[in-house]
Amino acid sequence: xxxxxxxxxxxxxxxxxxxxxxxxxxxxxxxxxxxxxxxxxxxxxxxxxxxxxxxxxxxxxxxxxxxxxxxxxxxxxxxxxxxxxxxxxxxxxxxxxxxxxxxxxxxxxxxxxxxxxxxxxxxxxxxxxxxxxxxxxxxxxxxxxxxxxxxxxxxxxxxxxxxxxxxxxxxxxxxxxxxxxxxxxxxxxxxxxxxxxxxxxxxxxxxxxxxxxxxxxxxxxxxxxxxxxxxxxxxxxxxxxxxxxxxxxxxxxxxxxxxxxxxxxxxxxxxxxxxxxxxxxxxxxxxxxxxxxxxxxxxxxxxxxxxxxxxxxxxxxxxxxxxxxxxxxxxxxxxxxxxxxxxxxxxxxxxxxxxxxxxxxxxxxxxxxxxxxxxxxxxxxxxxxxxxxxxxxxxxxxxxxxxxxxxxxxxxxxxxxxxxxxxxxxxxxxxxxxxxxxxxxxxxxxxxxxxxxxxxxxxxxxxxxxxxxxxxxxxxxxxxxxxxxxxxxxxxxxxxxxxxxxxxxxxxxxxxxxxxxxxxxxxxxxxxxxxxxxxxxxxxxxxxxxxxxxxxxxxxxxxxxxxxxxxxxxxxxxxxxxxxxxxxxxxxxxxxx
Amino acid sequence: xxxxxxxxxxxxxxxxxxxxxxxxxxxxxxxxxxxxxxxxxxxxxxxxxxxxxxxxxxxxxxxxxxxxxxxxxxxxxxxxxxxxxxxxxxxxxxxxxxxxxxxxxxxxxxxxxxxxxxxxxxxxxxxxxxxxxxxxxxxxxxxxxxxxxxxxxxxxxxxxxxxxxxxxxxxxxxxxxxxxxxxxxxxxxxxxxxxxxxxxxxxxxxxxxxxxxxxxxxxxxxxxxxxxxxxxxxxxxxxxxxxxxxxxxxxxxxxxxxxxxxxxxxxxxxxxxxxxxxxx
Numbered sequence: 001x002x003x004x005x006x007x008x009x010x011x012x013x014x015x016x017x018x019x020x021x022x023x024x025x026x027x028x029x030x031x032x033x034x035x036x037x038x039x040x041x042x043x044x045x046x047x048x049x050x051x052x053x054x055x056x057x058x059x060x061x062x063x064x065x066x067x068x069x070x071x072x073x074x075x076x077x078x079x080x081x082x083x084x085x086x087x088x089x090x091x092x093x094x095x096x097x098x099x100x101x102x103x104x105x106x107x108x109x110x111x112x113x114x115x116x117x118x119x120x121x122x123x124x125x126x127x128x129x130x131x132x133x134x135x136x137x138x139x140x141x142x143x144x145x146x147x148x149x150x151x152x153x154x155x156x157x158x159x160x161x162x163x164x165x166x167x168x169x170x171x172x173x174x175x176x177x178x179x180x181x182x183x184x185x186x187x188x189x190x191x192x193x194x195x196x197x198x199x200x201x202x203x204x205x206x207x208x209x210x211x212x213x214x215x216x217x218x219x220x221x222x223x224x225x226x227x228x229x230x231x232x233x234x235x236x237x238x239x240x241x242x243x244x245x246x247x248x249x250x251x252x253x254x255x256x257x258x259x260x261x262x263x264x265x266x267x268x269x270x271x272x273x274x275x276x277x278x279x280x281x282x283x284x285x286x287x288x289x290x291x292x293x294x295x296x297x298x299x300x301x302x303x304x305x306x307x308x309x310x311x312x313x314x315x316x317x318x319x320x321x322x323x324x325x326x327x328x329x330x331x332x333x334x335x336x337x338x339x340x341x342x343x344x345x346x347x348x349x350x351x352x353x354x355x356x357x358x359x360x361x362x363x364x365x366x367x368x369x370x371x372x373x374x375x376x377x378x379x380x381x382x383x384x385x386x387x388x389x390x391x392x393x394x395x396x397x398x399x400x401x402x403x404x405x406x407x408x409x410x411x412x413x414x415x416x417x418x419x420x421x422x423x424x425x426x427x428x429x430x431x432x433x434x435x436x437x438x439x440x441x442x443x444x445x446x447x448x449x450x451x452x453x454x455x456x457x458x459x460x461x462x463x464x465x466x467x468x469x470x471x472x473x474x475x476x477x478x479x480x481x482x483x484x485x486x487x488x489x490x491x492x493x494x495x496x497x498x499x500x501x502x503x504x505x506x507x508x509x510x511x512x513x514x515x516x517x518x519x520x521x522x523x524x525x526x527x528x529x530x531x532x533x534x535x536x537x538x539x540x541x542x543x544x545x546x547x548x549x550x551x552x553x554x555x556x557x558x559x560x561x562x563x564x565x566x567x568x569x570x571x572x573x574x575x576x577x578x579x580x581x582x583x584x585x586x587x588x589x590x591x592x593x
Numbered sequence: 594x595x596x597x598x599x600x601x602x603x604x605x606x607x608x609x610x611x612x613x614x615x616x617x618x619x620x621x622x623x624x625x626x627x628x629x630x631x632x633x634x635x636x637x638x639x640x641x642x643x644x645x646x647x648x649x650x651x652x653x654x655x656x657x658x659x660x661x662x663x664x665x666x667x668x669x670x671x672x673x674x675x676x677x678x679x680x681x682x683x684x685x686x687x688x689x690x691x692x693x694x695x696x697x698x699x700x701x702x703x704x705x706x707x708x709x710x711x712x713x714x715x716x717x718x719x720x721x722x723x724x725x726x727x728x729x730x731x732x733x734x735x736x737x738x739x740x741x742x743x744x745x746x747x748x749x750x751x752x753x754x755x756x757x758x759x760x761x762x763x764x765x766x767x768x769x770x771x772x773x774x775x776x777x778x779x780x781x782x783x784x785x786x787x788x789x790x791x792x793x794x795x796x797x798x799x800x801x802x803x804x805x806x807x808x809x810x811x812x813x814x815x816x817x818x819x820x821x822x823x824x825x826x827x828x829x830x831x832x833x834x835x836x837x838x839x840x841x842x843x844x845x846x847x848x849x850x851x852x853x854x855x856x857x858x859x860x861x862x863x864x865x866x867x868x869x870x871x872x873x
Contacts, residue, residue, distance in 0.1 A: 050672075055753035056761070057780050064756045081672045084749045086781065089664050409657075450780065451761060457768035528757075 044584065044592040047506060048079040052094065053104040055084040057451050058223050060472030061496065062104045064529040065177065069104070069498065072519040076563070076574035077591040088226050091237035094499070096129045096321065098136065101507065103499050106180075108241050110200035110493030111540040112255060114161040115352045118146045119325030121164075121173060130236040130321025136502045137173030150329070150348040157349070162548035165539045169551060169560070172513040174499040177525055178536040179543065182470035184488045185459045185479040190215040191440065191466075194486060198468060200493040201246045203254060203401070206423070210440035218441040220468040221455040225448050228410045232393035233360045234309070236321035241494035242469070244446060248415070249360030249398040252280055252299065260354055261431055264294070264361060264399065264422075275331065276345040276353055283422050284339070288363045289396075289403040296335035301364040303333045303343070303356070309388040311371045318386045323359040330356050366397050401439055413446040453478075459485055473531035489533065495540055506593045511581045518560055519574060522553065524567030599769050603706060610707045611714060618711075618809045619719050627718040638717045641729035648733045652740050659744055660779045667747045670784060671754060674833045681832045682751040683758040685825045697823035698767045700816070704823075705788055708795050708816050715806060724802055727849040731794045734845035735787060742837075743782040750783040752828035763827040786830040789838030790845070792817040797846040 051070055053062040063084055070080035080102070085093065093099045108131065119125050123143050125132035142164070149160040186194040190212040197204045205218075230238040233245040254263040262268065268280040286294035306327040308317040329352060332344040345353040370387040395404040401423060402415035417439050423429060424438045447464060449455045452471035458464040460482035470492075471479075479487045498520065506512045522536045538560065541547050563577055564570040575585055584592045615624065627634060689697070709732070716725030752761040763770060796817035799810045821839070824830035830838075 055749045055780065056756045057753055060756075063754065067755065067757075081676070082754070083669055084671055084754055085669065086664065451764045451768075453761065453764040454768040 044586075046079065046586065046590040047077075047593050048081070049073065049101040049507075050081055050083055051102045051104060052083045052085050052090055052100050054087055054090060056472075058087050059106070060452060060470065061180065061529055062106075065496065065498075065525060066104045068525060068529060069102075069520060072521070072564075072569045073516070075569035075571050076519050076578065077571070077585055077589045078516075079590065087224060087240065088229070088237055095131060095134045095236050098129075098134065098501065098503060100499075100501050101504055102501070104496065105499060106241055106494045106496050107540065108236070108239055108243070108494065111495065112200070112258075112493065113352075113355055114149055114157070114164070114541060114546050115355060116325060116540070117161075117164055117168075118150065119328065121168070122146050125324065128319055128324065130319075130324070132321075132324050135173040135499050137171070138502070139167075139171065142167055142171075147347075150352045153349050153351065158546065161541070161546050162551075165541060165546075165548060165551055169538055170514060171510040172500065172517045173502060174497045175517045175520060175560075176537050176540055176542070177496040177498060177520070177522060178530065178534040179495045180470065180492050180530065181533040181535065182490045182492045183473060183476060183479075183533060184467045184470060184490065185456045185475070185482070186466040186486050186488055187459060187462065187464075187484055188486050189462075189484045191218065194466065194488045196490055198242045199490045200242070202242055202244060202468075203246055204256075205247070205444075206401070206435040206437070206439060208440050216441060217443040217445055218466070219445045219447065219464040220466050221447050221449040221458055221464045222468045223449060223452060223455070224469060225410060227446060228407050228413050228448060230392040230394070231396040231404070232388075232391055233362070233396075234320045234322055234388060235390075239322065240469075241492065244402075244413075244415075245360070245396070245398075246400075247402040247444075248396050248400045248404065249362070250400045251358050251360050252282075253354070253357035255358060256432060256435065260357070263431075265357070266430070268357070270350065271342070272344070276348065276350065278343045278345070278353065279336070280341045280343065280357070282339045282341070283426070286399060286422065287420050288399050289418060290363075290366075292363065292365055293338075294361070294363070294399050295338045296341040297338075298364045299341045299361055300333040300335045301367070302359070302362045303327055303330050305362060305367060305371070305388065306330075306359065309371060309386040310373065313371055314373050314386070318389060321389060326355045326359055329353055361399060363397050363399075402444060405443065411448045415444045415446075417442050417444075456482075473533050491535065491543075495537065495542075496534075506583075509581075512578075512583070515563075515574075515577050515581050518563045518577060519569055520560070521562045521564070521567050522560070528567070603702065606703050607706050607710065610703065611711060614707075614711060614812070615714060615718065618806050618812075619715050623719045627720065630720065634717055634720050637720070637722055638713075638725055641726045642713065642717075645729045645732055648736050652736050655740055655744070656779070656782075659740070660781060663744045663747050663781070667745050669747045671748045674748060674784070674831050675754060678832050680755065680758055682825050682828065682830075683755060685822075685832075686759055686762070686828060689822075689826050694762050694766050694826070697819070697826045698763050698770070700819045701763060701788070701823040701827055701829075702767075702770050704816050705792065705820050708792055708813065708820065711809075712795055712798065712813075715809070719805070721802075721805055724798070724805055727846075728795070728798055730849045731798065731842075731845040732791065734848060735790045735794060735841060738841055738845075739785060739787045739790065742785055746784050747781045748784045748831075748834075749781060750829050750834075751825075751831055753780060759828040761828050763829060783830055784834050785837035785841055786821075786824050786834035787838065788824050789821045789830070789835045790841040792820040793839050793842035794845055797842060801846070801850065 051066045053066045056063055063082065066082045070082055073080040090103065094103045094105070119132045121133060121137050121142055123138035126136040126138050145160055145164050145167070149157050149164065152160055182199060184194070190210065191208050192211050193207060193209045197208050224240060226238045226240065227244050231245055231248065232238065233249050239245065250264045252263060252265045253260050264282060264286060265280045266283050268278055271277045271279045282296060288294055304311060306320045306323050309320055310318045329345045329348045330343055331346045334342045336342050343356065367388060370391055372387050374385050374387045374390045394407060401418055401421050403418040405414040405416045407413045417424065429436055446468060449458060452467070452475060455467045456471060456475050456478055459467065476487060479485055500507045500513050502508055526532065526534050526536045535543065536553050538553050539547055539551050542553065563574045575589065578591055586592055712728045713725060716728060751759040796814045799813035803810045821835055824835060825832060
């Protein structure tokens with residue numbers, strides 16, 4: 001909470017007010033107005049920020065980042081305290097309830113297109129919950145740029161995207177720290193070709209090879225308990241990077257190595273220009289896990305649901321917590337027949353429009369019942385939300401490669417391979433060869449393990465095959481020493497960031513945020529926190545052709561202009577910077593607001 | 594090693610420790626007497642042990658959903674604890690030489706289980722009714738207050754809060770035990786330290802009833818202090834948790850030692866007798 005505490009010596013004492021009043025009664029009205037001006041002033045308060053983040057058990061880096069950052073803030077006279085919170089709670093507090101000052105998090109999933117900026121930074125999303133503008137950043141000219149890049153193509157879009165990134169670095173609704181290199185331990189005696197199978201999405205498990213033909217179960221460990229409690233693809237608070245629901249729910253198209261391939265669709269065709277219209281044809285004989293047919297009307301229903309999970313039944317809309325950016329360009333969907341879906345788009349390029357095809361498809365017959373207003377045992381809890389946005393969705397009914405089998409005591413989640421899936425069934429899928437062999441296992445088990453050290457221990461002892469999420473860099477030597485275990489380091493598309501809540505003063509002020517950002521030294525974080533296992537960056541689009549050259553990060557870091565040297569904030573320099581931004585300090589050198 | 598294997602390992606080690614120590618502390622004479630009089634001694638133990646098992650049963654049910662409940666109603670006091678004590682645990686950890694880590698790891702798991710089970714078994718076998726009853730009731734108080742605190746307070750331990758300063762030594766040196774501890778407890782249940790409170794309870798009772806098991810007192814005190822230290826050395830608990838745990842231990846022993854409990858017990862007995870009399 002951006003709380004405040006009185007500062008010594010500044011303000012008004014009671015005696016001076018009384019003296020002023022008695023004097024003022026006898027005095028002229030000019031003096032009265034002076035008194036009003038004086039006692040009407042708010043006392044300046046010291047700035048104190050709370051940093052919310054995950055504990056070590058759930059994230060090897062987050063709290064270490066928070067601790068380092070809080071030391072830097074402290075050197076600049078800003079008291080910062082750290083609050084470790086469990087993943088589910090952290091993302092509910094930050095993304096849904098917006099109850100935070102600063103939070104250290106990891107972007108869920110890959111930032112695969114510049115249009116991902118749209119839901120994150122556009123002001124119309126600042127009032128929505130979920131992964132839509134959780135920072136409440138609002139800037140009209142940024143809105144224009146975001147809308148502009150949706151319409152543009154080629155060089156002009158690249159230029160607009162560059163401007164968006166420069167503005168982001170300048171105004172800092174959030175600051176990108178870097179893309180972690182995810183360290184995983186994996187057994188090599190049953191499966192091979194581990195690198196990259198979880199990043200950016202577990203759908204890449206299709207590229208895994210089986211060496212031991214008798215192995216039927218892939219056993220993965222995870223420090224994240226959320227999938228055991230909730231498999232609802234719409235709920236942002238439960239979905240992390242490399243999320244298992246990607247394998248339970250199929251989408252019309254899927255991105256593999258930067259190219260968009262038809263997935264549940266066989267193909268698509270642009271059938272109109274004004275408005276932009278796409279006709280998508282589904283594969284033949286698709287079914288859901290429960291045996292019902294998957295038709296174009298399910299797809300049409302899904303896009304309607306993303307827009308408003310109440311489907312217009314309640315007053316006001318209850319939009320989903322995820323996928324709003326990608327599906328926001330869809331204006332209308334019609335099921336032409338069982339296999340053909342017509343999608344109309346608002347003002348955007350084909351490139352942006354196609355991204356709507358990468359969102360999961362939901363079965364109409366399951367989710368229709370979830371469009372009612374959500375209540376607690378029949379009691380209205382005063383929040384306009386629908387069942388779709390609160391249901392844990394267990395068991396989930398999807399059409400993806402994995403079919404839900406069981407969950408045991410919130411510790412162990414098991415999926416069966418869905419043998420009716422077109423990847424398992426059809427010989428001709430039109431997809432890249434690396435994917436066409438289907439899943440090399442019959443069951444996938446996700447086991448919750450409390451810490452990364454014990455995960456690695458389980459893998460070394462052949463109790464598990466792979467750590468689904470990354471482990472800390474201190475375990476690399478343990479992994480290296482274990483027999484039949486390989487150390488895999490994957491580039492992750494999910495960057496770490498420091499998010500600021502622009503609803504709360506003084507974080508409302510871009511100049512303040514910008515100065516805060518200058519207290520963060522990425523080079524030090526890369527060494528002391530990530531132990532080098534990070535690709536340091538300042539923009540979410542680092543590593544893509546969209547990054548303008550002037551935002552490429554180098555060890556000297558000319559972009560953010562760190563207020564200090566060798567990882568130490570120079571207090572004098574920092575105070576000067578905050579004073580230049582219009583802020584003041586009290587005698588104890590604490591920053592005032 | 595799976596959870597079951599670790600569990601069996603603990604049970605095996607525990608059985609060995611218990612048989613040796615019972616022979617030494619209780620002594621062959623009292624053990625022989627116990628054998629001839631086993632039935633009545635077991636009968637004597639049924640009520641206190643039954644109560645304890647009942648509370649542990651409730652405890653495990655509450656713990657399953659308790660974490661979710663405490664995120665809703667509880668207060669996150671991690672940073673308050675950090676404000677109070679800062680890096681005390683890091684200092685303690687740095688003062689303990691590395692070769693002692695393994696000792697503390699085993700004490701934390703085996704030593705603790707042994708310390709808790711021993712007084713119950715010894716009391717039962719030696720036919721020490723009051724000792725057995727007080728121990729069981731003190732455990733019940735510890736568990737109940739602990740459970741309540743876990744619902745009301747959310748706190749992460751130092752290993753989760755200060756990586757780099759405090760190392761997660763238990764899981765680094767003996768990773769297999771994490772399976773067991775995470776099965777038993779969530780990582781947000783650190784205030785107060787039940788390891789501390791239960792160990793100190795046993796130590797206090799061992800001192801109080803020194804004349805019943807004279808050989809037990811030094812062993813119990815030594816083990817209890819080791820366990821208390823281990824919670825901090827291993828980076829699991831804050832010093833604040835340990836202080837709160839010790840206070841809880843003292844209170845629980847004070848309650849079972851004073852006459853209050855006897856009075857409540859007597860009233861309870863008269864009520865149950867009245868009820869059963871009516872039903873007859």
